[in-house]
Amino acid sequence: MSEERELTRAELLKLGGAGAAGLGLYLSGGSALAAQMRSAAARSTEGVTLNWLTWFDHYFPQQLTVTKKKTGIGCRTKLAPSDSQIYTTIRTTGSQFDIAAMDALWVPKAHKDGLTESFDLSSIPASKQLYPDARHISIWKDGSNTMAYPNGWSTIQVYYNPKFVKTKPDSYDALLDPKYKGKIVYENSPETMMAFGGLATGAKQPYDLTIAEIARAKAWLKKWKPNILKLVNQNTETVTALKDESAWIGLGNLGVELRVKAAGGPPIKVAYPKEGLLGWFDGEQKVARSKHKDVFEQFMNSVEGQTAWIAKNFIANGRPMFNEKAYKLLVNQGYKHRADLFNYSKPELIFKAHLQGPSKNPQAITDAFNEVFGG
Amino acid sequence: MSIAHGEGGGGGTVVSLAGRYGGLVPAAVLFGLFFFIPFGLIVCFSFWQDFDYKVIHHWTVENYRYVFHQSAYIRTMWATLWMAVAATGITLGLAFPFAYWLSRYVRAGLQKPLLVLVIVPFWTSYLLRMYSWLTILGSKGVVNTALEWLGITHRPLSLLYDRPAVIVVLVYLYFPFAVLTLYSSIDRFDWDQLRAAMDLGAAPLRALRKILIPQIRPGIITAIIFVFIPILGEYLAPQIVGGTKGIMIGNLIDNFFAGAEYARGSSVALVVALFIVLLLVLFRKSLASKEAYGA
Numbered sequence: 001m002s003e004e005r006e007l008t009r010a011e012l013l014k015l016g017g018a019g020a021a022g023l024g025l026y027l028s029g030g031s032a033l034a035a036q037m038r039s040a041a042a043r044s045t046e047g048v049t050l051n052w053l054t055w056f057d058h059y060f061p062q063q064l065t066v067t068k069k070k071t072g073i074g075c076r077t078k079l080a081p082s083d084s085q086i087y088t089t090i091r092t093t094g095s096q097f098d099i100a101a102m103d104a105l106w107v108p109k110a111h112k113d114g115l116t117e118s119f120d121l122s123s124i125p126a127s128k129q130l131y132p133d134a135r136h137i138s139i140w141k142d143g144s145n146t147m148a149y150p151n152g153w154s155t156i157q158v159y160y161n162p163k164f165v166k167t168k169p170d171s172y173d174a175l176l177d178p179k180y181k182g183k184i185v186y187e188n189s190p191e192t193m194m195a196f197g198g199l200a201t202g203a204k205q206p207y208d209l210t211i212a213e214i215a216r217a218k219a220w221l222k223k224w225k226p227n228i229l230k231l232v233n234q235n236t237e238t239v240t241a242l243k244d245e246s247a248w249i250g251l252g253n254l255g256v257e258l259r260v261k262a263a264g265g266p267p268i269k270v271a272y273p274k275e276g277l278l279g280w281f282d283g284e285q286k287v288a289r290s291k292h293k294d295v296f297e298q299f300m301n302s303v304e305g306q307t308a309w310i311a312k313n314f315i316a317n318g319r320p321m322f323n324e325k326a327y328k329l330l331v332n333q334g335y336k337h338r339a340d341l342f343n344y345s346k347p348e349l350i351f352k353a354h355l356q357g358p359s360k361n362p363q364a365i366t367d368a369f370n371e372v373f374g375g
Numbered sequence: 376m377s378i379a380h381g382e383g384g385g386g387g388t389v390v391s392l393a394g395r396y397g398g399l400v401p402a403a404v405l406f407g408l409f410f411f412i413p414f415g416l417i418v419c420f421s422f423w424q425d426f427d428y429k430v431i432h433h434w435t436v437e438n439y440r441y442v443f444h445q446s447a448y449i450r451t452m453w454a455t456l457w458m459a460v461a462a463t464g465i466t467l468g469l470a471f472p473f474a475y476w477l478s479r480y481v482r483a484g485l486q487k488p489l490l491v492l493v494i495v496p497f498w499t500s501y502l503l504r505m506y507s508w509l510t511i512l513g514s515k516g517v518v519n520t521a522l523e524w525l526g527i528t529h530r531p532l533s534l535l536y537d538r539p540a541v542i543v544v545l546v547y548l549y550f551p552f553a554v555l556t557l558y559s560s561i562d563r564f565d566w567d568q569l570r571a572a573m574d575l576g577a578a579p580l581r582a583l584r585k586i587l588i589p590q591i592r593p594g595i596i597t598a599i600i601f602v603f604i605p606i607l608g609e610y611l612a613p614q615i616v617g618g619t620k621g622i623m624i625g626n627l628i629d630n631f632f633a634g635a636e637y638a639r640g641s642s643v644a645l646v647v648a649l650f651i652v653l654l655l656v657l658f659r660k661s662l663a664s665k666e667a668y669g670a
Binding site: 081082084085087088091182188190191225228229230231233237240244245246358360362363365366367369370371372373374375 | 425426427428429441445446447448449450451454509513514515516533535536614615617618619622626627630631632633634635636637639
């Protein structure tokens, strides 16, 4: 059996079915005592509804339904557009939100600014399902506590169509070649575009450029602009552009080549620029001004403990999760090769990337980006 | 009422005022809460400063100075303006003959079903309609496939990711607004006047220009307002089909808000809003200055 195949609808249902069966067993409980404990817990949290500011790919509605049944804790989700907007939202909305997702270096900033509260990860039994690397993320440590519950990760690499791109683009400067005019796509993300410019021009912290580095990154971006076909809204547009060959090169999260292939597109290869990779990992934080901080751990334990749904999340959204148990489930269900293509079992890789985070000069970043792409 | 009169003029005045302005209250509350207060906040934000993802309440004109000193914003505003003019012109150019034909030559029973067909696209999501254009104009899309199949071209034409693609999509998006407005105006026209003009020797086009157009001028100006002004604020169409060459001012504003640069974003948004208000004043003036027939 070729493991590099695409997931069929039947297989997806099977995976979901396995998850549902597992959840059913979990819900039905192993003992009367466990059932009583769950029932007592549900009674104590009855009527609590958490507001969760997060990204669409961090949960399935079924996980929330199960959590409601099991713990009595309801949840309303609000989809978040970007880290900076999540940061400003929880800063300005008081106790309106209870949980907020954020990326890598944004998490310590939110914590330092008093917006979030750290917690004891070991008090959440589901955290035992995480890879050890994810349980001990140094930049998220606050003494013995952690600032966020780890979710997923990806590096951003260069994908190219070898039919048109004969020389592997092994540096960001290779993307400036005039022969790629109007043939490159990436997401409309000013901070990440500027970070590419920063990496290409030698900045050590590409997401936190100094004013001088911003000027250099801007000059680099100006040279790159003619080669950019489109700044896409979402990753699916990168896949479409590579599939129909309107773009020869795309930058994106792990697995773009598989998605292009699944969409019936041409073979796509991956390149890792020598200057290094940008990357992100994200997690869920306890909002400091939440009125329901006492149920955060219980809620996270229920949502993140639903291994089958975490595995399904990987299949559906195509980027590695930090949940090791879900990887083992994927292996058992025949998806080892697919998971390994995404480096699922190598979470240590993300900690070598230049991590997404806030800038000390955010206005200068957006200004520079607009000045390059405007007009 | 008699009690009010008996107690003196004050009570009567209150009742009279309540009768006269009572109906205004719901609209005033709605506009106050959801337009004037947010608009006031945008004005304040535009004179404040962004710092470390926070808006600092320090009054300054720096945001405006920046916008008017950066050629990128002037160029983008200019590009937005001419794209809006082109899209509005083409939209009205297509909508007018259609509305004319519908009103004059289609029998009454068929007019309404045809109008419904015009608004059918509104039944699907705006985003979906936008993305469908990628399938239509893409290098392996419907148009290119048809052209190659017919032997007219031998390689895909680059139809997407430039300003013409944005204009085409904007025309498609705003065509129904123009048709509905023009149709409602033309439908009230007395066709006997046009016939009389031609009986008296006017050529058909001259009759249209001298008799029909002046009478439906309010409808034409309303159609321009409904099409031109929303286009000035468009950012999704240029982002999805325009590529880096089709960027409009809305995209730059969106970048500021996505980056939580609310003060800077508010100042650019306000410049565009003020420009729109100025246009509305001009349109209103042109409506009030002449009566129908241009008298």
